[in-house]
Amino acid sequence: MTDILIFTHIDYCPPAHLAQVLEEGGHRFAVLRADLGELDGIDLDRPKAVAIMGGPMSVNDPLPWLQTEVAALQHLIRRDIPLIGHCLGGQLLAKALGAEISRMPYTESGWQPLTRLDQSAPSPWLAHLPVQFPMFQWHGDSFAIPEGAQPLLSSPWCANQGFAWGDKVLALQGHPEMTEALVREWLDDWHHLLDETQPSQQSRALMLDELPAKVAELNRVAEGFYRHWLSLAGL
Template structure:
């Protein structure tokens, strides 16, 4: 069993580019499907770093395994180990820290531009980022920033795109883990759920336009997040 744990919630939200970064760094990792009960009985004192991926469910859904996961995240928070949350994962971290997660009046989807919020540029989580960058989005819920956390990122459609809590936890509303294959798979299977009459949603052509270049830029954004996360796990 490895010391790096990745929590997933459905088959089409895998570690994605995070897995490639870990493979390149020659770091072993364990992937658990929390929705299938694979977190039950897991030794929560074993991991030295945890990543939480996305999923279509809401943290407010009446699913017993969500309570199990939130309890596990609170245990990891008490242990002060590095954690990074992606979309649903970021919302689960917010809930574990006592913040609300609410339904937005619209869905934010596609390649959306993010900016650091005022006072956030000194955060080590953002040291590799330009003043503005695009990240892939697909969410209808949004987290509030927990008490004591540092707001980091914002977009036109979602004020709270990321926060840091302490020096080892990063919660993100977007999907830095996306690969070209993942984007295409999502759009092949789920584009019927999109409504590009909403200004907050890109249409299919916009999402796929120059996709390899967009993913390469996103990989650079993600790699910086993941390198810092891994450096904290080594301390």
């Protein structure tokens, strides 16, 4: 087993830019499909850093493997190793820390502006970021902030966009891992699930407008998160 594990939950929510960052840095990593039972039998005392990616399911769905993953995350939290969650992954971390995940009355999608909430106690997770910056979104659930966590980010459509718990846990509601190819894949395959007449959802055309520049900026945002995550693990 490698020192870095990435938990995934469906084939179209891969590590994407995170995998590129790790490969370019010469870091070996293993990608596990939690929904296919690949967490069973894993030595959770071995990894030095874990990332948790997204997925279309709800943390509240009655799926046995979700309970297995939450229990695994609780073990990793007790070990105090660096953890970073993306969308569903952030919700799973919130659940593991005892917070509720609830259905929003709408879907938030597209490039949405995030605002930092850490002005009074600046977080090292956000040291590379301005007060406002865009992030790609696609979710209908939202996490509450766990007891003892520091709220970090908000958007106009979702008050809880990110939190830090302790020194080593970062939960994000958005998708910093997106690449151009993945944005196009999602919009080609799943745009029929969106309703661009809703103010919380961007149109497909607007999501794709100036996509290379938007993704390049998002990559810089993501790389700051990933550099800090790796540094905490001593990698």
